[in-house]
Amino acid sequence: MLKSERRCPVHFTRITMNPAQMGGVPCLRGLRIPVATVVGMIADGMSADEVMVELPDLDADDIREALRFAAEAVRERQLPLIIPA
Helix, strand or coil: CCHHHCCCCCCCCCEECCCCCHHHCCEECCCCCEHHHHHHHHHCCCCHHHHHHHCCCCCHHHHHHHHHHHHHHHHCCCCCCCCCC
């Protein structure tokens, strides 16, 4: 079993969800910066340093937690995949 496959409780201290802010989407530290925005920037090829330049309110721990949060969200769901014929 890989270290990343071990199931243990995950605690997110930097992710906030407030129905009165950003429609309740998960954001970082109560800021109006959605986790999905940060994950998308990394997925588009930006480095963590580049993300922090674009979003100077964030630090490296914010980015790591956003990625862990996204990984946990995907792990908990079944996603439709295209199976090659």
